[in-house]
Structure formats: structure tokens, C-alpha cells
Amino acid sequence: MTHLPRRCVLAGLAAGSALALSPARFAMAQSAAPIKLGFQLHRTGIGASYGRWYERTAQAALTRVNAAGGINGRPVEIVFEDDGTDPKRGAEVVDKLVSQHGCDLIFGPLFSHVVIGSAPRAGELKVPYLVCSEGYHVASGMLNRWTLQPGITDVRAQVSSMAPWVTSTLGKKVTMVFPDYAFGHDHRDFFTAAVEAQGGQIVAKIAVPPTETSFTRYFPQIPADTDVLYHVMVGPAVLTFVKELGEFYGSGARPQIFGFIDSLEAVDLAGPGLEFLEGTHFWEGHCRVKQADAPAWEGEYRAAVGVDDNGASVSDAKDVATYAHMFSVWETLSVIKQGMEAAGYQSTADRQKFVEAVEAMTGFDAGLDHVQGTKTFNGKTHQVFGQQFISKVEGGKLIRVHATAIEDGLYPDAVDYTTQSF
Amino acid sequence: MKALVLHLAVLAALAAMGFLLPPYHHGMMARVLVMAVFAIGYNIAFGYTGLLSLGHALHFCAGMMACGIAMREGVAAGPALLLGLAAGGVTALATGLLALRTAGVSFMIVTLMFAQAFHLALLYYGGFTGGDEGFPLPGAARRLFGLDLTQAGPRYAVALVLFGLVLLAQWGLVSSRFGRSLIAMRENEERSRMLGYNPFTTKLAALVISGLCAGIAGAAYGVLFGYVGASFGTTQYSILPMLYVLLGGAGTTLGPLLGAGLMAWLIDAASGLTDSPLAVIGVTLIGLVVFAPRGILGTLRQRGLKWLP
């Protein structure tokens, strides 16, 4: 259908029938065919806890977008494909979503190895690939022009923006406990640099092997003069980590404890053995517990994704969400809508225009489209920067005590993707 | 003669598929061909020689890493692939020298341990190897004999040529005198010792050939699909070639291809049909051992097609 007038007639007919058949109004559509978005989902494998909530968030965001008339007047559809949280299958899923399902673009993956394993294929297929991963792999220049991260701040910016508050409020001598692989190494390197820039000092770096299931034996390596214990662990064994830390310090004197909520995403803080976390601090990308001063849209967003005021599923209070990360899926869909509308996106031929439209963006205002908060977008590095939150566990609930400024996390550009060819 | 015709017909059919398959299945088939090379390597060790290794991910990932790191440091794709081939052979030689002092379940565990140690080492030296995240290979470097491997056509062609060479080499190997000595190891090691074969060197040779195949497959996978990472060194990638071989038929020349193809198709179809792809794979495996324990081609061979290679 390249003949414009005829397409308009058809579109008019289609829009009319859509109007008649569904509550959503897909007015002014150039084509009635839905826009198909591919979602690379960690439904099985080690990322499944996150995947489940990413899927729910994507469904909720989709319902909202369609209720508001879709994108460019066309209804939107999401095709979910399980990648098993595996890079090989991830690249195959990119293939499948694009070549078999005919998706216009792909979004949604969280785990860094899946992102890095899949991005080359997205680049070869010349299909926009919007990741929700918080890895530093996009802004580091490792990937390609088709890969963007407009929904969540990367780990380098996150840890850099934490450092001033940690050193000024909790103490200057920090011991880090982190998993001995890339994700942990990012924390180690960037947080060390940020703390030293604040005049603080990392007194010990304790790297825990990735296969470890028991942690007590590492705790004696924490120097006695440590002011702050910084922990970031991922995977199912983190529960053991926190419980054992509690047993180790017990009622004795202990340093201040600052953790990344990644350790306890999808975990109920009221669970057995976690009482010890009372009074400790956490980074949160998005506050799990609805704060007293939460903006109006926060409640609307929670209702849409089915999360109660404590950050658990409305149908099961023990089913805790991956709340600090899943907003990225919601916001990425908002960016997709804005980008496609700015690009006048009609068909897969406009994919490049879409990427250029996103690259031209400079920031997003807080609101129901960007529920986590106001953000700055760097079109050159394809990375978004938002404010971060530090919360304290009080009475078993995470209460925000500090919000960083976006500027705290900015760093010099390592790449300019806009100079690369498509 | 029939066997030669069959092999050539399969290769011709694969070549035709390169032109006929729709884009998605075209890409999937290219992956299957490379994984089939890996599975052929496994077949030589397990199917023909009876060495049940649970550590072949080591050789696959060593090949991929050697090739990928070389390319990252500026080596061209051709020589880097040869490095990957060598890495597969050298790791197989080193681990084989030790592991072949054991047999049976101990052999399985020893190979598994070596692979586990290698995988941990990849993570530990993440600064050099890229660790668990791995790294992409730049598209500009992925060229071989002037072919742009980021394009579907050349990629399929290279995968097919590699597979064809390895398939024919495997056939030549197992129909040779040496091949028969491998089978003798599997059937009755004691008797072949009395016939004058040295079991240790024969099995070691089989493992090294197997490792070479795994190494070149890993290297080719990295170059063709543009990503190198330690996740290819996990236990899962030791079990995969075993499943391919068992499904297609251990000790048949075309079993690895058939197994790799069916398994890829099965996983793909399962993820489209249900939310439980793992269960579908599990049921298939169980059905397979109960109803066709020799794999598909092994069962066919047993039921009349005696000439099947």
C-alpha cells in the first residue's frame, strides 16, 4: 500500500470500525494494523522473578496506551517471547520477534549478558532495541546505534550519585561486598572512584564467588574500623546473605549498612531472619513503599500494575514486586510512544527515523508517563539519567530519607552513537 | 555408495534450504549448522568411542574465547578461527591426558569439574575475558574471504561449508581403520587391547578430534553471530550436544545434525505454544529414551536401514 489517498480511505474505514467495536478510539490512523512491539522476556531462568513483574508492567502500560488511542492512532500489541535469561536464546528471540512476528521494535530485557548477546543481532536486523537493564553497557559505547536505554539510569550513574550522601551521612571508611562478576565489578569500580572523589576510602573489597550459597566465612574480612558496609548481591542466595549478616553482627556493634535493593527485589522484608535489616539503608530506583508525599500519579500507576502501597501484589501481600526496576518497562513504552509519534512512524521502514527521534530527546517530565521522576536523556550515549532514592528500613518498611540530584550521577560521555552509521 | 549419496543429498538439501527458507528459519538453520558441528565433535567422543563427557562446554567456550579475544585485539577472522580450533584441541588434550585415567561416572564428573573450573576462571579473569557479560564482536571485523558475515546469505554459506567439511571428515574418520578402533573401544576395550590397540592413545586421539570440532564450532558461533561470553561455558552447553546426539542417534553420522535441528525446532515451537518450554523438553527426552533409546537414526538403522552410516 504505497498509494496514499487510497490508504487514507482504507484507514478511515478501519478507524471507523475500530471506533465502533472497541472502547478505545484509534482515530486518524494511516493504517489500521496494530503496531507490534516485541518483548524479550525473562520468563524462565535466573531472571524469572523480574520477568514476571516486567510482563505485568508491560501489560498494564499497554492497556493504558491503547485506552488513550494507541500510537499514531493505531492500536498497539506486545508479543512476549521467553529468552530463558540466556544470551544465545536472547539473540534467537530477537530474530524470532522481528523476522517471524514482524515486530516494529524490541524492548524489555534486564540481564546484561542477554542485552550484550542480543544487541549485535538487533543491529544487524536494523531494529530498535530498547533495554531496561541498568547496565553500563549502553553508555560505555560497547553496543550499537540501534540499542537505547531510555527507561532506567545505568549503574555507573546510580552508584556515583549515592556516594556523596553515603560518605557525608554514614561514614567515610567503606567496605564493599559484591559478587565476583561483571555486575559486581561495575559497582566496585564506579563506587570506589565516586567515594574517593568525596574524600572517602574503600577499606576492603570482598568479592564473593558467583556460585556461593553461604557467606558467613567472608564476614571476618570486614575490617573493624569500617564505618559503612556496602552490599550488593543478586540471585536467590541473597536471602541467606542478609540472614547470615544479621547472625554475624547480632546484638553486637556493627557498622552502618548500605545495600542495593537488587539484593532484595521480590523479597518480603517482613520475612523470617530479615529483622536485622531494621535501621539499615537501601538504594531504590523507585520507592517500594508508597511514601507520604507521593505524587498523584504514583497511586494511579500502582493501581495499573496491581501493586499495593507496600509494594506487593494487590492479590497476594506476600508476592512482592521488583518495584525498584519495573518502572523502566512502563517508562520505556512511554518513550516508544513519544518517539514513534515524533517520527511519524508508519511502518518498519521508519525504524531509523524512530531511533533518530529518540536521540533528539533531551529529557522527560515526571508524570504518569514517567512515574519514577524527571529525567535527562543523553541522545549521544543513548542513556537516560534520573534521580535516585535512599531509603531506611523503619518498622519493616522502606522510608525514603534522601533523593539525589540528577547531576550527582552524570559523567563524561564515553561514546557518541549519533556519529555511527545505521 | 548409498552412504555417499545420502551425505551429498543432505548437503545439497541444506544448500537449497539456504535459498528457500524464510528469514527466521534461515537464521535458525545457520545456528543449527554450527551447533551440529559441536554435536559431531561430541558424537566422535561419545557416540563412537563411548566417552560420556559432561565437560564439552569447556572446549566449545575455549574456542569461542580464543577466537573472540584475538579478534578484539585486532586479529583477522580467519586466523582467529584457527586459534579457536587450536584452543579446542589443546584443552581437550590437556584435560584428556588426566581425565582418561578414569572411566564411566568418574570420567563424567572429572570432565564436569574441569569445565566448571574453566567457567569460574572466565568469570574471575573477567577484565580480560569479558566475564559473564561477554562482549560483542564489531561487525566490521566479521569478514572472511571478503564475505560480510553480518549478512544472512554469507553467514549461512560459511556455516554450511564448515558443517559440510566436518560432516565429511567425520564420515571419513569413522569408516577408516582408526574409526573402527574407536568403535572397538566403545564395544569392548579389553578385547581391543588384546588385539594390539592402545586404549589410552586411541581414546585421547578421539577426544582431541572431538575438542577440535567443539573449538571450531565455538569460534564460528562467535564470529557468525557476533557475541562471545562465558555463558557458553556453563554446564548447560555440555548437556546440549549430548542431547542432540542422543536424539538424532549416537554413533550415526547424521544424528548430530538431526538432533540439533529437531531440538532447536522443539524449543522454538514449545516457547510459542505454552508457557512451559522446559516441561516440553523434559517430556520429549523421557519419551525418547523410553520409545527410541538409540535415537532416531539409530532406531531406523536397527529397524532395517542397516546401511545407514
Add this chain to the structure above:
Amino acid sequence: MGTGPLLLLATLEGTVMAAVLALAAVGLSLTFGVMRVVNVAHGEFYMLGAVLAWAVAQAVPSAPLGFVAALLIAPPLVAALAWVTDTTLLKRLNYDPESTIVATIGLSYLLQQGALSFFGPDARPVAAPFSLRLQFPWFGYSGYKLFVVLAALLVLGAVWLFLRRSKAGLVMRATQVDRNTARAFGINVDRVYAGTFALGAGLAALAAVLVVPISQAHYLMGHDPLLLSFIVVIIGGLGSLRGTLIAALIIGLADGILSMLYPPTLAKIVATLAVALVLVFRPQGLFGAPAR
């Protein structure tokens, strides 16, 4: 922390790890020893025990009661599942070693998917039946961990008594030595195999119920116990309970102490290679008789 307390902690941790290893491995040692088959789904039986313990704990309000209920419910359920698996699947395969490996790999995929579908992907904590904490001058330690050590000794002792003193145990040992002769003496080998397989799985589930309060229930948790159990069983020597116990002690203590001396990941690499080398140079394990 001084050298003394450090050593104390390392020893405590090593002993607990040894207990966990021995508990996880004893069931595998039994099936492996008597039936000479590799049960890849052993780790999944362990996982099922942990998951069931969590499910029971959800249904029963008090932690001690929930623990006792889980001890009574989970092992028999898992054992029954294993009995069915044996009679419908492994028997049909005639316990062929390779087919059994493939079939139990298939079974482990099935069980993982079952746990994912019915239990969800999240890691779940299970409360210990009592919350005793020992406060040393330098550090605190979980009393329940020491209870696990005690429980491991009890379980191992009970299994040993069962094998040595009961008629069923005698029959199992007879089958282990020579299945054909056993059959000739009128032993129903099929039932012995099914019983052994069920007992092995039940022991895995029992181990999980005991261990889950110091770790957590998760649908992918079966992989590590499987691997570690294999190592323990092989190093200890096939079917040797004493060997299993000593191997668990050696590995547990060595791991605890090595990871304090070296960078932990490096220690893991070295330990893994060391296990491989033990197998290479003593294929019958440290305490097994040379293969006949």
C-alpha cells in the same frame, strides 16, 4: 578479628557445610551404590523438599509446628513420586546407565517447570523452628546451624543402622553386591530398586527440609546440591557411608579454610581442580575398594 576466633569461625562454617553436604549426598550415595545409576534429578528431589517445606510453612502458622509438619509431609511425598518414577520409567529402561541419565535429565526439567509453575520464580525464606543465636565475644552464630550438624549425624546414623541391622537393609546390600544372585535367592529386585530410589529421594527431601531454614527455597536450587553430592559420593567411594561422611568433612573444612586464605573465587577454582585430580589419581574414591 584475631587468628583464634577466625579459626573458630572457619571450623564452625566448615562443619556446617560438611553436614549440609553429607545430608544432601547420603540419598544419592544410596541409589548410586545399590542401583549403579546416576540420578540427575536428585537435586530436583532436594528442591522439591525445600519447596514443600515452604508451602507447609505457609499453611501452618507457627514455625516449630510448620517445621515438624514439613518433616512429616515432604519426604514421604517426594519418596512416593520417586517410587512412581522408578516403576513407570527407570524399570522400563532396565536401569541402563546412559538412558537413565537422559531420562533423569528430562525429569529434572519437568520438576523444575512444575516448581516454577506452581511455586513461582521467587526465592522464599523458611523460618527455623527455633531462633537461638549464640553470641561469642567476636561474632554471633546461628544455633540452628549447629542443630543441622546434629541432625546430619542422626540421619547418617539412622541410615547406617537401617542398612546394617534391618532386614530391608540386608536385602539392599545383597542386591548391591550382586543383583543376579540376590534374585536367585528369591529377592524381589524390582521392589528393592524402587524402594532404594524412593528412599534416596526421600532422604534428599529430608535434607532439604533440614537445610532450607539456613538457605532458601527456589526452583533452580537443585543444581548445586546435585553437583556437590556427586563430588562427595565419588570422593568418598561408591556406596560407602563412612566415605561419604569423611569426604563431606574434608571438602567442607577445606572449602571453609581455603576461601579465607585465597581470593574466594580463586579458591573455588583450585578446590574444583583438586577434586578432579583426586578422582584422576584415585578413581575408586578415597575410601572405596578398587573396582572389581
